[in-house]
Structures are given as structure tokens and as C-alpha cells.
Amino acid sequence: MNTNIAEDVDAGLILAAEECPPEKFEIYHSFSSHDKVIIRKLMAHGPVLIRGGRGSGKSALLIEAHRRMRQAGTTFSIYMSLRYLPLLQSDGAEYVGHFCGLLSKAISQELSETGRQVDFEYSEDVVTLQKSLLTLARQLDQRIVILFDDAAHIGREKPLEAFFDLFRTLSSSLISCKASIYPGVTKFGVRFDVFNDSTVVEISRSDVSKDDSYFLDVILARYPRLAERSTFSDRLTPEVFSKILGRAVVGNMRGFILACNRFDSVDKISIPDLNSCLLAMAQDYYWPLMEEVAPKLGVYEPLIDPATSVFEKIIEHLTRPLQHATKLIAQDRVTIHKGIVSEFAKVFEILEYLGFLAKREASRAMKSGGRGAVYAVNLCSILEKIPTSRLTIEMIDDWIAGRSELSEIHLSGGMFSTIELPELSADHALGILDKNIEILGKSRAYPYGLTVDKISRLKQAGIATIQDLWHTDDTTLQEIEGVGPAAIKRMRDVMQQAIWM
């Protein structure tokens, strides 16, 4: 890994495309031929929703589409991240007001940055905004593409109805709205018909992708040392390494980058090193994710425990044959009866959103009768629970080739019957905002977190919660002794990671 990347990792930026410095975006991002089809769709006429889990690469695709439109100069494009606390905390007319104001500002800024000598009127009203956008398109004699990143946050589904209403209202032949959403969005509202009012594109960078050199391409672009044959022992090659790592994290780009970062100081990578990496990922990445994400889920926060139980049972089901020595290699994909998936729908969405598992097929006939969805399970969690916890070349070959037959979880087995789904309260606020800033300390959930000293200085200055930190401007923070621009940047980065998914 090169020095520049190391600096970015230190700042916690490398994991999120929307926080990557623009001048470094091209260096760190690689797009497959399938991605290029999606990027073209994002640049074309027409409303589009791209759907994918956390770290699946939605933002990178939106940003790349924006970059290409900016370069071509024939379309006026606006990239706008909806990571604003007022949007997260409001709904209905209040949400619409904030949204229109923020979009107005983003349009003005884009006009200024691209040197277009046209003014855009600030507006907090959707009708005025819509008219102004159409006037702008006429003035520029160009169509407009608006890319809304992070439009949908799991646990904040109520404001989504307002968002999709705006999405539909603003869309026209001259204005194309595009947005990234997470798997399982259901609150489209009464006016929005998802199939007729948009094209939905699923992002799945997976082990089963036709473009199976994708992860090797990412390694070539970001970790040149890991693309060299000489970096590996006899039984591993860069191709095998990239494929098994991609498969291990079920195609999740954020997980993949974190796994690659772990090989920074390894001189020669052998299977035991890979083994250690996957086990460490299970402990330091996957399980802390539950802890990190729980307070961001709002109304769904109580589902974290059932989600943990469901996942543990799936892992137990996949590894049990090895406990009894009836199989040598754990099955890594499981068909789960649609009745179960339907009963635990939100739980599966959370697991999928976090990248614990990835849906590979929507409907497959089960040997035991009925139909179910096929999920690929992250190999880190599987490896952690197999009796020896030891990765072998046979496992690697089998998992990469997808040779093993699918495991099945049928309705009649009652595997999840002991898991109770709690009643969800309709007005559960996001717990993260009221959390003590101590949770921003360096931990497994926040590896680039704040030092004890910085947290103590913040508390002495009366900044006790994450919400307090959000509302404190940089000038005030700089007045705290021992807090400089670098520390402020780190505080903001960790706070962003804490609040947003």
C-alpha cells in the first residue's frame, strides 16, 4: 500500500467514496464493464434508483457519473449527498423545506464551480424549485441530472415518502433524478410507483459476477504490491487471493478494502496469513458492525438482537456438518424458505445491508419443498465457527468455484422459532445523536476514533453528546486548548462515521 493511501486510511476516508478527495478519486476507484453500464444509466435521461448495501459502491458510481458529465460538459449534473442532520431529523413539509434549500445551494455551487455564469434562486418551496430548474435547463440549453446520494437510511423510512414525492415531482424530460437507496426500501409513498416511476438497478459486485477479474483490478489500482506474484507463497496467486477475498466479504467493497489494508505489513502472504485476516475480520469488523450500527437504526434498533441471533443460527447451520465430520468443507450459500424470509424481512434486510450476507437468487426451488431466497454468507464468520478455524487450499478452491451444493433452511425445521421479534415503536428517534461522545473513542467499531485526551478536552468544553459536537462549529472547537485543524477534521470524520450508515 502506498503512502498516500496510508494517510487516507489514517483519516478514515478511504472507506467511503463520498469522502475521498476529488483529486484522488480516479486513482483509487476502478470500474468493471458492468459498472460502466450502470454509470451510463446514471448519465442518461430518466429516473434511476441504485440499490445496494453499505459499502457496495453506490456512492462511487454516482460520483463517477458526475465526474464524467462534468468532463463532457454537455449535461449539467449535480452530485448531492443527503447527509444533513436537518434532513435526518425532519419529515413532511419541514423535510421538503430543508431539502429544497440544500438542493438550491448545491445547484448554485455547481454552477459556480463549473464556471457557468448563471444565477440560481434559493428556494425552500418545491414548486418554485421545479420552475427554477426548468428555467435553468433552458438557459443552459442542457438537460440536468441530479444525483442524490444517501437518499435512504435504514431506520428512517418515514421521510422517504417525502423524498420520493420530490424525486417524482422534479423528474421530467429535462431533469433526470437519480438516487442511491439501500436494499428493502418499502416506503415509497402512495404517489410513487417504483417500477413505473424509476428504473431500479441492483448493485451486486459478487463472487459470482461474470466480471471475475473485478477484485483483481481493484487490487491493481489500489494495492499494486498485492497484485505481484512474488508477494505470495507458492500456493497463492494474486488472482486467487483477490477472488477469495471478494467472496469472503460477499462482494462488499468496504469489507474488501478493510481486508486488503490488513496485509499492509505482511511481506509474504501465505494461506495462514489469509486465514488470520479472515478470522480477524470476523472479530474486528463484522461483529462490531452490529454494535456500531444499532444506534443508527432508529425504529429498528431493537432488531439488532434478533438479527444477531438469526445470523448465528445460519452460521451454526452451515458449520454443524463439520462439527459432526459429515462434511469437510462448509457450505457457503444457503436457501432460506420464503416464509422465513418474509417473517424476518427487516432482519434479513439489516444483515444484507451490513454485508453479513448477500442475496444471490430471489427464488429457488428447495429440495424439501417450496421456494426460497439464496444467500451467500461471508466466509469470515463461517471460518470463525468451523472446528479447526483453519483455511485450506481445498476450501479456497471450493468456495471460489461455488462447487458446494446449497444448504437449506426450511420452514418446518423451526430453526428461528425461538427468536422473538420485538414490537417496534413508531416514533423511536435515532439513538446515536444522544450518545455520549465517549463512544467516538478508538475502538473496534471506530478504529480511527478519538484519543482519550481529545474526548476529555471536548467534555471539559461542555460537548457531551454527538449532537452537541454536530452543533459546535469549527471556530468554537479550535478555541479548545490542544485542538487544532487536524484534530477537528478527525472529530468530524469519526462523527460522520458514527451518524451515517
Added chain:
Amino acid sequence: MTLGTLVCGASAVAGAASTTLDHLGASIDRFSGKALTYLNNDFDEEAQSFGAFCARVTLENACAALVGRLDSFRMLYLAEFQAQGAYEYGKPTKSGFKWTGDVFSEDKPLNTLWNSDHDSAKVSRALFSPHVDAVHWQPAFNEALDYVANESLSGFEELTSTDAGSFISITKGQCAPLYSKLSKGVHWDFFVASVMMDEGTLKDAIRDCLTVVSNLAFVSHFIPTCYRSLDRAQAASEYLAFRETFQ
């Protein structure tokens, strides 16, 4: 590999329906071939002028052929009607092939699909009508998924990521705007430069057209009563070979 064969199937038995499908298959091949060229090559003036037209003809003829394979009477009626002296180029034809009516249902969907009070004459037999979906497409889609899974075929990820209940809803959602979008390119319905189809929009529309048509065509071979269906293995190999022709 040609899209015409995938959409229209094949038959060793000659007859009016087969002749009509051969004719439609040839049209689909001709226009989809052109559309493919526009999709895969550098964008030029010819692509901008004729790309939408070729994709629109492909979409419409493919849907007509699928209607004909599911409901041969409708296709034979159209073929017979057009062969008569009463068919005039200069007059609109009330009973001609129509997007709304033959492909999309004309009326609002009935609240309950199955009810003894429904007048069967009013039950739409359009390609994407709710009844045709329930009777033909959904069981065929499950059959197709099972075939793909049992044969461990790859290259069908787009189909396997959906389920039988959503297949036609998604397809309808793709076809309706696609038809309108391509129509604007056919009628050159552009009064301001900013809405004219640029490279990205046109190539995206052509790709969507070829994708949606090939998906429908593949699944049609799993409808047991569909005329001129290919053997499943052949349908799968024709589908994969066609999808290989573009990214």
C-alpha cells in the same frame, strides 16, 4: 446467434403462423442487428438518427411475435387482414396491432383476478395483462429459474435476482417508458436541443430494449402452450450467445 430465433422460436412444420413468425424473426434480426451495431460502436450521426428507430422496431416486433406465439389467432387475424385488399396504407386500422391493447391491457386491472362474475370477453389477453401473467408468465418464470439452477448455468443473474411475481411488473415498468422514449426518437419529437438523445441515453435505451426482449423471449420457451418453443437447452444457449454480443 440471432435475437429473431430466440424471440420467434423455430418449427419444422410450415403454415401461415410459422410463415408470419419467420417474417417477424427476419425483421427482428435486421433491426436488432443494426441496433447492436449502434450500441457497440462509436457514436455517430447515423446512430443518433436511426438508433431509436431500430430499437423501437425490435421492441414492437418482438412483443408482436410473443403475442403471436401465445395467441396464434390474433397473429393469424392480423396476417390475414393485412393480406386483404381492405388494408390501406392511408387509413388508420382499428383492428391493427396496438401497443395498448395487444401488449399492455387497455382497461384498468380488475380488483380480483378470479371471479365468476367477470365477463370473459373483457378479460385482457394482452402480453402483460394480469391474467396472462398469472396463467403463462409466472409458472414459466419459475420453470426457467429451476432449469437454470438445475443445469448450474451462469449468465442468468439478472433473471435469478427476481421472482416470478415481480418479473412482469418489472418488465412492464421497463417497457412502458422505453416505448415512449424510443417513440420520441422515431418521430423526432425534439423542439429543444437539450432533450435530444445523446450517446448515453440512446445506448442505454438500446441496451434496455435488447435486454428486456431477450429476457422475455427466453422465459417464453418455458410456457408449455407457446407456439414454436425451442428446446430449453437451445433457448438457454441462444440467450447466452445473444447476451454475449453486448455488454
